[in-house]
Amino acid sequence: MQEIFDLINEMSPFLLLGFLLAGLMHAFIPNRLYTHYMASNSLKSVVYAALFGVPLPLCSCGVIPTAMSMRKEGASKGATVSFLIATPQTGVDSIFATYSLLGLPFAIIRPIVAFCTAIIGGHAVNLFNKEVATTLEHMPQRDYSEKHHTFWERIVEALRYGFIEMMGDIGKWLVIGLIIAGLITTFVPQSFFAVFAGNSIMSILLVLCISIPMYVCATGSIPIAVALMMKGLTPGAALVLLMAGPAANAASILVINKVLGRKTLLVYLISISLGAIGFGLGIDYLLPAEWFTPTLAKAADCCDNHVEWFNIGCTIVLGLLLIYALIDHLRGHHHHHGEETCEISTDNARRFAIKGMNCSHCAKNAENAIRKVEGIESVSVDLASETATIVGTASDEEIIQAVEALGFEGVKE
Numbered sequence: 001m002q003e004i005f006d007l008i009n010e011m012s013p014f015l016l017l018g019f020l021l022a023g024l025m026h027a028f029i030p031n032r033l034y035t036h037y038m039a040s041n042s043l044k045s046v047v048y049a050a051l052f053g054v055p056l057p058l059c060s061c062g063v064i065p066t067a068m069s070m071r072k073e074g075a076s077k078g079a080t081v082s083f084l085i086a087t088p089q090t091g092v093d094s095i096f097a098t099y100s101l102l103g104l105p106f107a108i109i110r111p112i113v114a115f116c117t118a119i120i121g122g123h124a125v126n127l128f129n130k131e132v133a134t135t136l137e138h139m140p141q142r143d144y145s146e147k148h149h150t151f152w153e154r155i156v157e158a159l160r161y162g163f164i165e166m167m168g169d170i171g172k173w174l175v176i177g178l179i180i181a182g183l184i185t186t187f188v189p190q191s192f193f194a195v196f197a198g199n200s201i202m203s204i205l206l207v208l209c210i211s212i213p214m215y216v217c218a219t220g221s222i223p224i225a226v227a228l229m230m231k232g233l234t235p236g237a238a239l240v241l242l243m244a245g246p247a248a249n250a251a252s253i254l255v256i257n258k259v260l261g262r263k264t265l266l267v268y269l270i271s272i273s274l275g276a277i278g279f280g281l282g283i284d285y286l287l288p289a290e291w292f293t294p295t296l297a298k299a300a301d302c303c304d305n306h307v308e309w310f311n312i313g314c315t316i317v318l319g320l321l322l323i324y325a326l327i328d329h330l331r332g333h334h335h336h337h338g339e340e341t342c343e344i345s346t347d348n349a350r351r352f353a354i355k356g357m358n359c360s361h362c363a364k365n366a367e368n369a370i371r372k373v374e375g376i377e378s379v380s381v382d383l384a385s386e387t388a389t390i391v392g393t394a395s396d397e398e399i400i401q402a403v404e405a406l407g408f409e410g411v412k413e
Helices: 002-028 033-038 045-051 063-073 077-090 093-104 105-126 151-187 202-211 220-229 235-247 250-259 262-286 293-301 309-330 338-344 358-371 396-404
Strands: 350-355 376-381 387-392 409-412
Touching: 002 151, 045 077, 063 077, 063 250, 063 358, 077 105, 077 235, 077 250, 077 262, 093 105, 093 220, 093 350, 105 235, 105 262, 151 220, 151 309, 151 409, 202 235, 202 262, 220 235, 220 293, 235 250, 235 262, 250 262, 350 396, 358 376, 358 387, 358 396, 387 396, 396 409
Parallel strands: none
Antiparallel strands: 350 387, 350 409, 376 387
C-alpha cells in the first residue's frame, strides 16, 4: 500500500492537470475538424491523423469505436490506422503523468515515438491497401458539446468531461496499473531481471510479448514501467511497455481484423512491434543512461522525503473523483443525452443489446452511429446495462449493421 500511495502521490497533481486539459480540448475543438483532414489516401492525411491522435486523451478501448466511426465517415484506412496507433499510446493526461514519474526525457520521447510509429504504420497501410479516395459528403456531427454555445457552458462541459467522464473511463485501469506496480515492487526480487542485464534486445522482446495482448491504458502503464525499471529492466524495454501496452491488445486486434481486414491488422501489429523494438534499442544504445536514472531514484526514494501538502491534497481530490466515478457507474448512469432519454416512450421502443462497450466514448459512438440511420426518431444508449433503447422506423438489420460497423456486437432483445 505504501508503494501504491507513493506512486499516486507523485502523479496526482499532473493527472489532475492532464484531465483538465483533456476536458478543455474536448469542449473547444470540434470533432469535424479531425475527420475533415483524414479523407484522402495521402501521406498528409496519415500525418494529420497522427498529429490529432497524439494529444487526444482517449483510452485504449475508447479509441477503437472513435476510429471506426471516423472510418465510416470517410477517413482513409491509412489515416484510421495512424489514429489507432498514435492515440492510445499517449495523450495530454499521460504526458503529464509520464513527466511526474519518469522525468522530462521520457515525457518528450513518448509522444515523438507515438507520432513516428503512427506515420509509418498508416503510410504502410495506404501502400498495401489501395482504395478509392472518399469524399466527405456529410461531416460528422459534434456529439453533444456543440449544443453549448457560451464560453462558460463550454468550461462546465470541459470540467464534466475531464473530471467525471474521463475519470470513469480510465480510473479503473489507473488503479489496476498502480496495484500491479505495487505488487511488482514488493514481491518481484531485485535479481529477477538480472538474467537480462546487458541484453537489451532480450528485455525488449520479453516485454513486447507481454505487452501486445495485455490491456493497459497509457496512464495506467506508467507506474508498471517504473516498477519494472526499479527491478533492473532497461529504459528501452520500459518504453516498449508504454508503447505496445496501450496501442495493441486482444480487443483492438479482434476489432481491426473484423472491420479493416487481416492485411491491415498485420501491418498495424508489425508497425507497432518494429517501432517499439527500434525506438527501445535507440534509447538503450544511443541516449545517455543518466537521463533516465535520476527521476527513477527520486520516485523510489519519495517516501523518505518530506511529501508536500499540495501533493497530498491533489491525491485526496483525485481519490474523491475516482470514488464519485465508481458510484456514478454503479448507479447505472445513463449516457449524457438525458433530455432524449426522457422522451423515449416504452410503448413503441425497441431494445438492443450492444456487446463490447467499455467506456463512455464507446456508448457515445454507438449512439451517434444509430442516430444517423435513416428513420431513427430517438435513441438512448446505456453503458451500464449495455443496451440501446430506440424509437423509429429503421429496420433491426440497419441498426445492427450501424453498431457492428464500429466493431461492437448488436443483438435485438
